[in-house]
Each structure stands twice: as C-alpha cells, then as structure tokens.
Amino acid sequence: MAGHAETFGFSGGPEGDGSRVMTYVAAISEALREEMRRDPSVLVMGEDIGNDFGGAFKVTKGFAAEFGPLRVLNTPLAELGFTGVASGMALMGLRPVVEMQFADFISSAFDSIVQYAATTHYRWGAAVPMVIRAPSDGGLRSGPFHSQNPEAWFVHTPGLKVVAPATPADAKGLLTAAIRDDNPVIYFESKPLYRNLKGYVPEGEHVVPIGKAHLARSGKNLSIVTYGAELHQALAAAERLADEGIECDVLDLRSLKPLDEEAVLATARKTGKVLVVHAANRLAGVGAEVAAMIADRAFEWLDAPVRRLGGLDTPVPFSPPLEDAYRPDAAKIAAMARELARY
Amino acid sequence: MAGHAETFGFSGGPEGDGSRVMTYVAAISEALREEMRRDPSVLVMGEDIGNDFGGAFKVTKGFAAEFGPLRVLNTPLAELGFTGVASGMALMGLRPVVEMQFADFISSAFDSIVQYAATTHYRWGAAVPMVIRAPSDGGLRSGPFHSQNPEAWFVHTPGLKVVAPATPADAKGLLTAAIRDDNPVIYFESKPLYRNLKGYVPEGEHVVPIGKAHLARSGKNLSIVTYGAELHQALAAAERLADEGIECDVLDLRSLKPLDEEAVLATARKTGKVLVVHAANRLAGVGAEVAAMIADRAFEWLDAPVRRLGGLDTPVPFSPPLEDAYRPDAAKIAAMARELARY
Amino acid sequence: MTETSLTDRERLEVYTWMRLTRAFDERMVALWKQGRGVGGTFSQRGHEAISVGAGWALAPDDVVAPMHRDLGTFLVRGITPLRAFASLMGRATGVTGGRDINFHGMGDLSLGIIGFISHLPHSVPVALGAAMSFRYRGEKRAVLSFTGDGASGSGLFHETLNMAALWDAPYVLLVENNQYAYSTPVHEHTKVTDLARRADGYGIPGVSVDGNDVEAVHAAVKMALDRAREGGGPTLIEARTMRMMGHAIHDGAEYVPPAQLAEWAARDPLQLFEERLVATGVSRDDLEGIGRRCEAEVEEAVVWAEGSPWPDPATVTDGVYAP
C-alpha cells in the first residue's frame, strides 16, 4: 500500500554517437556542470548545497570542490531574499541557477519572481538571465508540501518562461537552453522521474530549444497532450489503447511558456479529439489554457469536446489511497481517452 | 491623453424598499461596518487604517472611532506576516478582513494564503474564516504595480474562494457573504469602479451568495461572459451591438471560485457563441478555465469557437496610449463580438 | 538556570513525558528503517527537554504551535501516541485522517494545538494571530510558538517579532537552536549564532537557555508565558541543543563531525535529568519502570496504528472547504 504507485523505466531518447544511458537526475547534474565549465558567469545557489552536500537531491554533489563556494552558494532559509539576490546577480551579468529545495517552496519566493524578475526587462530593458530549478510533482507519499506542481501560476505571469522536461535527454537539453536564455526561466523538474527513469542523453553540448513540443507517439484517433512525469502515464495508456485499436498521438509539451501552439494545433487538427493531462490540479491549470486555445483555434477540426484530466482540486493528500485517488495515472488516462475515442 | 479612458455611471441594481443609490466604494464600507456591528468577531486589519486614516481608499474611514484599535488593526508593512496573523485569529474564531493596500501586493502575502490559509481545513479540519480585500484593476494610469488583476493564481489554488463584484449592490452583498463564509475568501474589488459607479444598494442585511452568476443582459445571438469592471465595458459593447442587430447575453460571473458552471453553460448553450472577457492578462487567465469548461461541456451547442479577450500578456504599462492598448474596452469587445456573431 | 518550581511529583511526570517521547522516537526510527513507515519522518532525539519542558510550561488555556521536532509538546498537550502513530502511518485514525504527513498538520484546537505547514516558519505569525485573538477578547491566555535556527533566517521571523513587540502580544517565540538547518551548521546560515541577541532589535527580552536541561527550559518558558499572560509582552527564547540524528529519516548526517555528536551525547537531556532525579533520591529502578511502561504504550500505539484502516479514497475531496 505504501509503495510508489507508478513505474517508469526507460524513455529512449536520442541514441547515437556519444549518447549514454543515464538517469533523469544525472542529466540535470550534467547540464549544470557542463554549463558551469563552459561559462564562468553561471553559478548555482540554494539551500544545503554547501560543504558538498549537493542539495536535497544531490544534483550538485561534487560541484563545491570543482567550482568553489562562490559559484556553489549555500543560502540561508530565505527563498524570497535569495531569489532577489539572484535577480541582482543576473542584472550584473551573472547567470544564477537557483535551486528551490522543493518546488512547493517556490511560493515563498513568489513575489520576487513574478514582480521583480518577470517585469524588469519590460519596464527598463534590463535582462534578468536566471533559472529557477523547482523539483516538483508527487506520487511519492510526500504530502501536501512536497508534491506540488505549481506551474500554472507562472505560466499566467507575463515575462517568465516555463519548461517541464519529461525525459533525461530533455532534462539536459532544456536546462542548457534555460541557462543560456536571457530571461527568467522556471525549470520544473520531476522528482518521480529522478531515479526511476533512464534514457539516452547526448554527451557534450545538447540544447533543446524552449518553445518546441515533441510528438512522443503518433496515432490517428486521438491526441493526448501532456508534460512531465504524466508523459509516461500517457504513453502507457496509449500502449493499452493501441491493443484496443485506438491509436493516439501523444504530445509532450516540454515548454509550457511559450507554448508550442502550432504543435498543439497540429495534433488537434489531425485527430479531432484531444485529452489534456497534467498532474497539477485541474481547475484553471495549464490544461485550461491548452484546451481553451484548441477550442478557439482548432474549432472546425474538433470531433469531440476537449477533455482535461488533472490532479483533483484539493491539496495533494499524503496517504497512499488518497494520493492514488488524487493523481492521474495510466488507467485513468486510458479510461478517459477510451470514452473520448467513442464520442 | 492622460485622462481615464473608460466611463461607467450607473449600474442600476435592486431598486425598492430601503434601496439607496451609492457608490461602489461606499457599498464596501457599508458591508464592512454592518458586519462589524452585527458580529463582534469581525475585525479589519491592514496598512494605514489606524488613526482613522481609513486606508488608501478611505474604505474604513470612521471605523477607528466606532470600533477601537483592536478591531481596526493598523499593521506594519508586512503582508506575509500580517496575513499569517489573520489566519491565526481566524483559527481562534475571529473573522479578520485583511486589506491589501493594492491587490498587487497580495503577491507579498502569497505563501501565507495559498499554503497556510487555503490548505488548513483540508489538512486538519480547522476553519480559517477570513477575507482578503484586494483593490484591483487598472485603467487609472497607475503603472505595473497598482493595476493588477491577479485572480487566476487564486482560482487555481484549492481551498480558496474568489469573488469579484461589478456593482455596488454586489459589492455589499458579496462582501457580506464573504465575511460570513467559514473559508478564506479573496475579494477583488475594482478600483476603477470605486467612485465612478453608482447603483441601488439595499439597506441593512444584503447577502449575495458566493457561487451565483448574474445575467446582466439578455440576448439570443451571442454570450459575453465577464466580471468586475469589464462588465460595464461588455454592457456598453452589447448596447452598440444591439443597434447593429446583434443581441447579447451578458453574464456577470461575480464569483470566480466556485464558478457558476450551470449559468455559464446555460448561456453558452443558449447562444452557441461565447466571448469571455477580463481585464487580467489573457494567457492562462480565468477566461481559460471558463472557455475550457464551455468547450468541454457545451461542445454540442457551440456554433463558433469560444473566444477570449483579456489584457495583453505584458505587465500593465503606465503610459496612457500603452495602457489603452493593453486593456479591453467596449470597442475591442464589440469588434470581437461582431466578428464572432458573423462566424 | 537550573532552579525549578517543580515538585518532585511533577518532575517525575515531566520525566515520563520525556521517556515517552524518546520511546516513541526510537520505535519510529526503527520502524522506518525496517521499511514499515509511510513517507518520511523526523527524529526527535536530543529535543526532548525542549519539547516537554516547554509544553509542560503551558497553562491549560494557552495555545501552542509546535514544529517537526516537538513531539513531546504534542504528547503533553494530549495528542495520544495512538493518534500520533496513526498519523505517521497515514491512517484514517490519524490526526489529519491521512491528509498530511508525519507531524505536519497535527493540529487540534480542542487541545490548543495549531498545526504547522512545511513552509518555514509560517506557524510563527499564525501563532501571533492566536495571541492577538486573546488580546482582542481580553482573555488571560498566551501562545507559545516554536521555530528552528534555520527558519529564523526567514523574513517571517522579523515581521512577526516586530508586530508582536509593537502590539505587546501575549506571545513567546522559542527558537530551537539545534546547531543545524538540514546540512547547514548554524554559523553557515547566520553570522550571529547567539540567536537571542536579535530580541534587542525589537525591544523585547531575549533569553538563551540550555535546551538539554528540561527544568531550565521549563522555567524560562513558564516565566515568559506568565509575563505574557499578565500583559508584559512577548519574549524571544533561544534553547540550545543538538539534533542527534539526521535532518529527516533518510539523512545519514555524514556532515556532522563525530566529536560534536559525542560532546552533546554526553549531555543527553534524558540522562542529565535522570542524574538529577537520582541525586534527589529517585531510584534507577523506578526510572526504568517508567521507561518500560512508556515502551509498552508506544508498542500498543504502533499495533493500533498499523491495524487502523486506510482512509477511504472516496473521501479524498471532502473537507477542502469548511461547510
């Protein structure tokens, strides 16, 4: 009962010269390390990354020795303040990568992100090149404050970019792109994928452009549009549905802001039936924007209502039976997709 | 050029015994005063409400003398902390009404609202009856930090209620309901309506239930779904469109969470064409949820795409030509509705 | 400060709560290491004198906002080991019915306990709000709020103390300076490690106390609560101790120098108190008898919790709103 309800495994990814199989979390570390080696203005900061502790998830383990305490800046428990500090560093040309210990604590830094970092370039033309890494998502029996998916708040806020990689290769490629971007980028990494998902990751420079979705599976009957760990639930659901003769497009958004509207519209227009899935609670989530955009711009092509499946509209509950009820999984996705296919 | 681009005037409202014409802001004051007289557990707190200053908009002018300093609690500049204080008072059975000096500063209290107040009843069953009054909206040449409409962040967050009255009568009735509600309620009041809009307001007890929309105008060709000050722009647009033979339903949501889904679906199913309008920036705004919900549950009835008109996806600019470009008004609504009617 | 106003009987009672806290903690740690736990949890080892001593200082009508290392306070205030273990195990019979994790959200207003959230230190202003409700109603009650050395670096610490001082609130803030915030030693998250020194900036008394001496903690907290209740305003108390295990159950705390642990182990709060009790005539046998009874009580709680039902998934959306 207490176990982890989901399984992942292997994500594939870009096989080929210099590609190695590695975990999602190792891909994050690698992107960070390579960017820090490449560009002396890149630094990491956050709680418990000092003394080579490496942070709660060991992402920066080994960094302190290589880069020294000023580039691996351990912070007090003060998300609001240290995110402001990062903005100031960014204004002066550094490229801080701020680690939230858990994505849940990004609300503590909210004001600094949405009011300061997000608006500065628009207001007086100063770039704020910073990345906020936010270890998000649940399914891990971690309760209401270590399981959140708070991306919708930031997608709504002008001036931010928001990404959410679902594979080790994208974890590396999108973090690299985020660090090189001259804007504040919120990087939602998925805790349930950290050590449960492996895939091919290119060695050396690997950049996945922000704003490009990826069609992870192709099928003609129905589209599932999703991102983050739910991609793997969607793929598992699509697999089952294929056995039943229902062929799904599965679109991995990868970037939530800017959204790859063309890719979303392409799949919607192709199949005429769309199910949008995310682990974040449903109401006014990112899925609402995706669904509304489809309803607006693919109206003529739709053969069925645009459906949404999200987490329940409650705080994320702790106890396994409750969290399982809360969270979208392959079975729930398949059930909803099946019904939609029959529409 | 520098003037205020919009005009309001008179909202009508429930005429009859004991109804008086008053401004929107006076109706807010009246609701507060009456609830404080009725229930000794109701108090107000916020910045600059001490010494009978009455707050930035004079909403609590005269309260200090009547209710004393503990019930009209002047706070230091510490939104995060004093909103937490309000939660603690609420846990102990008081009913604090917290005034944000401007809705823009609600982001400074964000963590306390979305993590503490919103989740407490779900987690351990303790009610947190508090109201946060947030003077929102723009069109007043007040720049990026005194013009915001941040309701979408809170509509997405489980455990909160969110209301946004558009008339003096609703301002009174919804504030009364919010104060009597046992949950945290965010009350978005509209600055551009404060002294520019008058209407009939019932004397004495007047409660507008949270969760009920109001059909402000009835027409068969098209639905405009909106809330707050934009209601009056929508009504003005509907007036113009009527001259052109396009008859609009204009639905005033009043409550954004819970949303009156039945009322939204009723108008969508009636006209088959919906335009959702709000002053907040469009992307992943409340309009996305409304549009997505319609696209899901009124699909069979739709004769056209669900369109959305919001503020631009930028910070709210200061300079009049920019703010006018930013902000939906009757002309923009009419243009979009006209196009939709022709669809 | 080791003088105490406790009677001999009270001292035995305090000792019992400390033993119960220790027994609970040891059992919990063992269960989690065996994989029988659900989610993560926090060891309380080393904190018993603070959580029990401070909890014991509360008057019946006072309110307290404990944190993740204050099991002793929860127990003293009336959260039974049964409910506490059921909470840890995510059972329907736990304090939050399985909605919140470990000690989080372990609030019960009928016991005068305010539940906490992870985000640090949000209990601090919330507890001040409770104190202000007492001022509001003219009640002679006080509030005790806990926080950690790490959490004291957060802005809420400042905002709250500023308001508490300004409003002369019946409010006591106890900072558990256990030398670490997760992996970060106190001198690496603040330059001024003498945390009581901050009180002066707010114009309120600041007291530093040996957090391993239960009577000293009790005396300091009681004095502050008594004064608060009488209208004397807030107090900041720093209780110094050592977190004797990792930050949370998964953390091996390899970053803690063994010498530091050894030094503090020699001052174990239970042992310190035992020596004192024995010196005043209590027999070691009696103390061991208390220990055995506590272990039995804990064992019963574990059995009960593990046998308790899981929450019904059909109830998952219940209670988002108060009716």
Add this chain to the structure above:
Amino acid sequence: MTETSLTDRERLEVYTWMRLTRAFDERMVALWKQGRGVGGTFSQRGHEAISVGAGWALAPDDVVAPMHRDLGTFLVRGITPLRAFASLMGRATGVTGGRDINFHGMGDLSLGIIGFISHLPHSVPVALGAAMSFRYRGEKRAVLSFTGDGASGSGLFHETLNMAALWDAPYVLLVENNQYAYSTPVHEHTKVTDLARRADGYGIPGVSVDGNDVEAVHAAVKMALDRAREGGGPTLIEARTMRMMGHAIHDGAEYVPPAQLAEWAARDPLQLFEERLVATGVSRDDLEGIGRRCEAEVEEAVVWAEGSPWPDPATVTDGVYAP
C-alpha cells in the same frame, strides 16, 4: 558628525545637486497640482541631503538602488532632468519609455542604477545580488541600497541583512527614517524606532546619522562604502529626516502634527547647508545664482518632456522578453 572631506568646490557641487533636486520637486508638485502630471508621484522635499549626500558618496563603478524619494541620487548618477520628467510624463523618451510610473523602474545599468518596483523592499536583496556579483568577480566595487522606515518592517530587510553579514558582502543599506510610512508614524509600525539598533542582531555596524545634514550623510555613506569595497562587509545606516509633504501627491498628510513639520522645517536640509556655506564665505548671491540655473534647467526639462512623443501603442508588447 559634520566634519567633511569635501573640498569647497565639491561642496558647491553638492549644493547644486540639492538645489536641482529641490527645484525639480517644486516644479513637479506644482505641475501635478495643476493637473498637468500623468499618474501619481512622490514629493522629495526634505530628502535632498540624503539622496544627494549618499549619491555623491558613490564611486564611479559602484552601483546604487534608489527608491521613490531618491531623485537626488538619480540625478547625481546621471539620469538627466530631461529623462526624469519624460518618465514622469509617461513619454517615449522617459527612462522606461512609458512602461513604468514616476520613479519606478528608473534603472539604467550604464549609470550603475538599479530600478525599483513598488513592492517593498525588493530592491534590498536585488542590490545585495549586485554586491555579490562584485565579490564573485573579485571587483572592488560596492553597492548602496535605499529603503524606508516602513519598508524595514518587511521580512526582506531581515533576510537580506542576514545574508549580507554572513557573506561579508560589499553592501550598504541606508534606511531613510522619515518618521512616517504613508500615514503611520514610525512608533506605530515598530517598537524600536532607533532603526540602526537592528544592526547588532546581524553582527554588522549600525550607524545613525542626521539625514538633514548632507555632509554627515555623505561622510557616513562614504565611510561605509569604502570599508565595503575593502572587504570590511556591510553596514546599516539610518538617516533621520522628515517627509515634508504627503506620502504621494494626492495625500494632504492631515495626520502629521503641524508642530512636527515646523520643527523639521526649521532644519530644512538646503537651508542648513546654505548657512554653513555662507559661514565659510560663499555669497548668498552665488547660491541664488545656482538656484536660478537649476530652475531654468528644470523648466527646460519640463518643456522637453511635455513636447516629447507618447509611446507608440503598436510597441506595447515589445520587450516582455529579452531577445
């Protein structure tokens, strides 16, 4: 502290900036009262010694984060009255091209100025970030950050000073204690009105200075910046003055006792400095000549600003993102 390291020539220059600031402010207030302004604005009256004295203390490579009453700093650092008035008037030629209001967002990195947002006091940690970038690169530069007495009640004040002290940052935080936060007198938003006293809780020097004495402000800020640049760490400076007008242009400030205003009016920072200059041999005629030149410069700026183009609405979505 009134000794100064300024030469006679420098003192006249400082005086000129103060007169320019005063002239700008008086013209601005008059225009807004005539309805010729756009949006709201903030009078600077009474703050000239602080904004000019502190601004003048900066070395060319230092960075500053001024707030809404620091026009003098903006001017000293190189924001011309032309650009400043165009900003106030929402014109395309203003610092933000009409995107932000009055002094908000008036940042220009080529002048070492960081723009502020309304939310208080977010410049404080951002300025610390700039200071940390100097430490990072091993540059001998320092940062001066401004905040108000009211804003010092916010948590960011605490979080930032804790980090600045911990990191020995080349950072100076100047609190403008002008007796009010909007309508709230300082003793009604904090119990400890001697705001420099908070420095001790962070283990850094705290200095209180007469904010109406430009040479005293200059000396205190210069000493702190010099020390910061040399690796001596941060300083907290409280400069005491009085906000001589309402909070913002619409505010009549009826809540301020006339006696309090009169007391401070007698210590007007410009007059104080004039007396001192005259006592050391400068002629009143020379001072009035400076005043007239400043007024002319301001008038020219107003004409230019009012004649400047409005921003083109077609550009409204430009610049949300850096390319």
